[in-house]
Amino acid sequence: MNISELAQKVAAGDRRALARAITLVESARADHRAQALELADALRSTQRQALRIGLSGTPGVGKSTFIESFGLMLVAQGLRVAVLAVDPSSARSGGSILGDKTRMERLSREPMAFIRPSPSRTHLGGVARRTREAVALCEAAGFDVVLIETVGVGQSETVVAELSDLFILLLAPAGGDELQGVKRGIMEMADIILVNKADGDLKAAATRTRADYSGALRLLRRRPQDPPDFPKALAVSALEDEGLANAWEEMQSLTEWRREHGHWDRRRAVQARHWFEEEVRQGLLAALTASPDIRAAMQATGDAVARGEATPDSAAAKVLAQMAARN
Template sequence: MDIADLRDRILKQDRRALARAITLVESGRADHRAQAAELLEALRGHGQEAIRIGLSGTPGVGKSTFIESFGMMLTAQGLRVAVLAVDPSSARSGGSILGDKTRMEQLSRDPNAFIRPSPSRSHLGGVARRTREAIALCEAAGFDVVLIETVGVGQSETVVSEMSDLFLLLLAPGGGDELQGVKRGIMEMADIILVNKADGDLLPAAKRTCADYAGALRLLRKRPQDPEGFPKAMTVSALREDGLNTAWEEMCKLADWRRETGHWEARRAAQAEYWFFEEVRQALLARLERGPVKAALREYGAQVARGEITPALAADAVLKLLGEDEGKT
């Protein structure tokens, strides 16, 4: 693959080149990983700084409908929008449906929008392992806003906050009371809570849910990266496109305040450090799948299953073998 040519085409906002580059960074092959690293290094410092918006919520809350309506509103304002949608992978077959482009039919046809569904491949935290690298490629391709839609698995889905500038949590009407709102985890990460489906018969319930969560947010500890009034809860209707402009204005207000106060750059620097350590962790885990360590892992696993050795002793033996293997290399 000609990395220099691929780089030039991405900088010229070639959508096919962007799609090919994302496929490259998502590949697990050793030669592809080397080429991906070369490409990302060649693109570093180019393109523009997009607003990265992470979006989470339980299945059925209307994430895809919201993203389509929200994305269409942004492209109508002349902004270029990239959507990175992470789809859950089957625990049995490993496959994914990747049907987000089908759900976002109008947005997928918009020339100012780019939608890329990716499988989670059992990566925890609601995002794919290489989503952050895909974000960097979208920024190099000149997109103004990058939306990261997570799998939607619940309160543990917080990794997206380590790759986004703003984190939105989408809730359904009647999704919980004030006590549910003060639970730790994803609530502590959210910058704006959007209660979707605030229309028709669900409007009263949506308003009550919004009031409950607004009260809950006031009970959470104040974060240094928030101006007065944030985090906040709002109602929206993705179906009727109500409240979307107001939500976008609040996002811009928060982003501008963080830029002016230095929190924006500090957060991005902390995120880069987080992903450095994550790469090291993943590389160490990958070593468990190679050579004599892999064979030992299976053997000790069988012994643990037969009750011949405790899990703690077996783990200690494998770690010692890993250290010996490292000494040889």
């Protein structure tokens, strides 16, 4: 593979080249990893930035429907939109359905839109291991907005906030969890809460749910990266395209405020450091498990734990002490 040629095509906005590039960075092969790093270095000079929007929410809340309606609205405004959708992987087979293009049929036909589903594999937090690099490739390809749709696993799904500029939480009305708004965790990470399905018989319930969350958000301590009226809760209907324009205006308003006050650049810098440290941790873990001696020690100690001869904590401490002694 000619990495220089591939980088030129990605920078020119070639969607097929972008798809090949994402496949390359998602590969676990050592030679592909080396090529992916070379590609990242070649594209770093583009210095392009897109608005990264992370979207989380429980399964069935309408994330795909919202992304399609929202993406079509942005495309109609002349913006190039990339969608990175992470699908859950089977714990048994390791496979994923990857059916997001079929769920976003209208958006997938738009020449100014790009949809890429990826398997989560064993990575926790709602995103895939290489989602961050895929986002960077979409930025280098000249997309204006990158939407990152997470698996939808609940309150632990906060990793997406570490690779997005805006973190949007989608909720359904009358879900029986209106008091979740006073909880910490994912609620504290959200910049904007969107109560979806505010149409038909659920419209009144959506209005009440939005009011409940608005009140709950006022109880949270104000974050320094937010203006006084954020975070906020809004009601939208992805099915009837209602409230989407207002939600986009609020996202733009928050983004502009953060740019003007320096929070945008600071957050990007913090995120870059976070992912540097995460790559070091993953690399050290891979290096440890690649050692035959360490694998043998872990196997023997693990067998002892399974037989009840040692507790998991003491056995882990023993193996870690052996590793430290060798280094």
